[in-house]
Every structure is written in structure tokens, then in C-alpha cells.
Amino acid sequence: MFVDYTFSTTLTLEQMYSVHVGQGLSCEWISFRGSKMSLPRALLEQLWSLFLLLWYCLEAVILACIPRSMRKRKSVVGEIVLVTGAGSGIGRLLAQGFGQLGATIVLWDVNQAGNEETADQIRENGGKAYEYTVDVSNSEKVYEAALKVKQDVGDVTILVNNAGIVTGKSFLDCPDHMIKKTMDVNINAHFWTLKAFLPSMIAKDKGHIVNIASLAGLFGMNKLVDYTTSKFAAVGLHDALHYELVFSGKAGVKTTVVCPFFIDTGMFSGVKIKDPLLTLPLLKPSYVVRNVIDSVLLEEQMCVLPRHIFLGVLLKYWLPEKATLHIFRRLGFDECMSSFVGRGKRD
Numbered sequence: 001m002f003v004d005y006t007f008s009t010t011l012t013l014e015q016m017y018s019v020h021v022g023q024g025l026s027c028e029w030i031s032f033r034g035s036k037m038s039l040p041r042a043l044l045e046q047l048w049s050l051f052l053l054l055w056y057c058l059e060a061v062i063l064a065c066i067p068r069s070m071r072k073r074k075s076v077v078g079e080i081v082l083v084t085g086a087g088s089g090i091g092r093l094l095a096q097g098f099g100q101l102g103a104t105i106v107l108w109d110v111n112q113a114g115n116e117e118t119a120d121q122i123r124e125n126g127g128k129a130y131e132y133t134v135d136v137s138n139s140e141k142v143y144e145a146a147l148k149v150k151q152d153v154g155d156v157t158i159l160v161n162n163a164g165i166v167t168g169k170s171f172l173d174c175p176d177h178m179i180k181k182t183m184d185v186n187i188n189a190h191f192w193t194l195k196a197f198l199p200s201m202i203a204k205d206k207g208h209i210v211n212i213a214s215l216a217g218l219f220g221m222n223k224l225v226d227y228t229t230s231k232f233a234a235v236g237l238h239d240a241l242h243y244e245l246v247f248s249g250k251a252g253v254k255t256t257v258v259c260p261f262f263i264d265t266g267m268f269s270g271v272k273i274k275d276p277l278l279t280l281p282l283l284k285p286s287y288v289v290r291n292v293i294d295s296v297l298l299e300e301q302m303c304v305l306p307r308h309i310f311l312g313v314l315l316k317y318w319l320p321e322k323a324t325l326h327i328f329r330r331l332g333f334d335e336c337m338s339s340f341v342g343r344g345k346r347d
């Protein structure tokens, strides 16, 4: 079959890419949305685009070489930070940490006693704290409480979606109501809090959304099917929201998603790690919170903990399935949930 590619610097791009096939057929195989661009101009744009791509990669490599301690951090003095699930674990420590940095803290939790305890601790250390008993899985309660926060404290400028629950059973043993609850607390609640607090951030083109997901938002885990699903959704929400904000000209509203391995808070009480030397030890809550706050102050997009595990995320999509399964077994992921107790039985 005879194909004639017509190249001429005087032709428009659409003409240039017209493929004239023998037997009188002609097909336009690339559309340039009707733009009339000369060949030198198009080549120049391609080169510029390639240069920008390389420049952004180089910039990232240079940034990665600068020690984190030397990088510029933003201040949160006077910011209004709302933490969901502030009555225990990571939420409590994050609330205390941001309080120590001079932010006003709004604490939400369904556990009234735990939430009040966190608020008292912040106030004892000279910080400002306002606690509210809220079930974040209930959209109406979230909107009601958000209105109260606006009246009592002001516009929330940093939102930390942290509240979370886990069932910890094989998929077919998960009762329907627990699957629904897991999705309601771990992901649907993010929609309600975002709807309540994002508009004022967008109006000012300033703010920060922090979603506490999990490493289970990047890797599937057995006996954590419902939890993993909710955490993958939290990572997806973060990703899509980030692009929506940037592409609508609201890049001043920052987003950070946090994906930690198991943390020693009690939520995953009983989880057995095969060999802490060979595999990953449970993370210390203080290490996690220090790194999360650091990522927020540095306005990082993603905080995977421990940091080196990010390599595993890249490998997962490159390695063959059998190799991935082998690594998962070697790390003890196949059995780690078999001794899970969680908060349900312990507390």
C-alpha cells in the first residue's frame, strides 16, 4: 500500500499529518483542535515541553538532595486546625503537635471522654482547644458541627481527616453493617468534612487538607478487604482533589495524603510481625506524628511511612505477580492479621 506523508514548512499541522493512502483514501489521524500551527512553531513547543519536563525532574532531584531539616517550613501560628478522631492515637498526638506549634485546635471525636482529655492536655500546655462530640460518618451532624465551629472559632484553615476504624476479618466474615461503617468513617466522612470546610479555603485560595490513609491504601492486604478499599479511596480522593484544585487555579489550597505502615496505637492490636529485624517493626506513634507534621509544614503531597517503603510501591507495579507474592510472604503480610485483636476486644 502506497503512503505519502506530505512535509512542508509552509503547511499547517493538520495538513502535515494528513496521510494520503492509495486508492484515494485519506484520513486525518491526529487532531490539533483546529489550531493552525507552522511546523517550526510546533517543534519549538515540543522542545520547550520536553525542557520543562526535564527541568521539573531535575528540580525534584535537587530538592531530594537537600536535607529535610534545611528546607523552608510554613508557619501554622494562628491557623485553625481541625482534627477528626482526636480522642486517641494519632489524632490526639497530631492535635497536641499542632497546638504546640501555636495553632488553634478544633477536636472532633465520637468518643467524648477521650476528646475532652485531649483538649484539656492542650490547654494545660498553654494551647487553645475547642472540642466537639461529632460522629463524622453522619453528614448532617458534620454540617451542624461545622456551623458551630465557624461561629465559635472561625474558618478552619487546616483540615486533618484522621478518624478511622477497622473490622479486621476475612471478607466473607465481615458483617454488612461493619463494611458500611468502615466506608462511612474512613472515606465518606471525608466528603462531608470537605464540603463543610473547603469552600472557605477555596475562597481565600489558602488552606491545607490532610487525609490520613494507610499503606493499605497503596497495597491490598488480606483480612483487610473493606479497610483497604476505604483507604485506596482516600488516596484516590486526595489525588483527584489535588488536580481539581490546581487545574481550577486554587493551588494555594494544599493537600497531603499520609500512608503509614502499622502503628503501635492499639487500633491494630495483636497484629503479628513475623520477624521485626527482617521485616518492618510497628511504627512508633511519635515517629509518625513528627513526620506527618513535617510533611504538612513542607507542603509535601505524599507521606509514606517508613519512607523507604515507597520503593516497594514502585516495584509492585513492575514486578511479576509471583515475585510480589514472594515478597509479601517474606515480609509476613500473609499471616500478620491472623492474631489481630484490634480495639473491639481490647478496649
Ligand SMILES: NC(=O)c1ccc[n+]([C@@H]2O[C@H](COP(=O)([O-])OP(=O)(O)OC[C@H]3O[C@@H](n4cnc5c(N)ncnc54)[C@H](O)[C@@H]3O)[C@@H](O)[C@H]2O)c1
Pocket: 084, 085, 086, 087, 088, 089, 090, 091, 108, 109, 110, 111, 114, 134, 135, 136, 137, 162, 163, 164, 165, 185, 212, 213, 214, 215, 259, 260, 261, 262, 263, 264, 265, 266, 267, 268, 343
Ligand atoms: N494504627 C495503625 O496501625 C494505622 C496504620 C495506618 C493508618 N492508620 C490510620 O490512622 C488513623 C488514626 O488511627 P489510630 O491508630 O490513631 O486509631 P485510634 O483508634 O487510636 O483512633 C481513631 C479515632 O477515631 C475516632 N472515631 C472512630 N469513629 C469515629 C466517628 N464515626 N466519628 C468521629 N470519630 C471517630 C475514635 O474514637 C478514635 O479516637 C486512622 O484513619 C487509621 O486508619 C492507622
